[in-house]
Amino acid sequence: MPEKPEVITVARKLETKLINKKILGVEVFYNNMIDYPTVSDFKKNIKNQKIYNITTRGKWIVMTLDDYYLLFHLRMEGKFFFRTKEDEKNKHEHVIFDLDDDTQLRFADVRKFGKVMLIEKDKINNMKPYTELGLEPWDKNLTSEYLKEKYSKKSLPIKSVLLDQSIITGIGNIYADEILFLSRINPLTKAKDLTDKNRKDIIKNTIEVLDKAIEEGGTTIRSYTSEEGVTGMFQNNLFVHQREKESCRICNSTIIKIKVGGRGTYYCPKCQK
DNA sequence: AGTGCGACCCGAACGC
């Protein structure tokens, strides 16, 4: 659920609280969450590393430390809490960082799907996820020609291909539906059958919808009580996603929901022929 | 190489 706009929103919030803080140590309560290195190396290596910078790459949050990059992937429901040692541990808090100002950064995930990595700086470009990620939506190299080359071998529906992080990175299920609506493209169209205009529309609308969503602080589809959760407002701007049986904001037709590649997919049958 | 699908999780929504 967190896609690029939500990830950026979270990263910006973390930045205001974590820059120049030092990580004194870490506790791990769910080992599978640490993707790299081993849990024991993770705990050992992160000691006394200072946080200098927080950015994003694809849907990853990337923190620059002294000798490593600390990466987080929120998957569907990963979130961060700021607490102190005295605060009781919530059952969904799986990785807890002790900071040098006596606060704690706690990474929580109800579904336990979130991932954490601590990668040596000189290895960052030689291992996943960086080797697998495509262009950022705002990258100048993201052109119709680039997509033409990538899409040429894809007989999959464009909806599925927009979710392929190795082509454009950062788009998830919500914004994929919105981008296709704005581009007036049927989600089942094979990627290789798209026209030059289709590809240009996809690029333009990807940038527009993500920029707008970032302005609104992201999309909140389910409501969470936590004060640190992403509580964006972009859900009020959605044209099709999660609007099954409602009226198209453009033509008044009924929005329908289908499955594409196993994913819930919403579209307007009249606007997206 | 491209494609399809189960696995990973578990709370919420649904069906009876």
Add this chain to the structure above:
DNA sequence: TGCGTTCGGGTCGCAC
């Protein structure tokens, strides 16, 4: 009301 079942979401790994 209470129970059991299904669903969803991003990504990986495996089989074809």
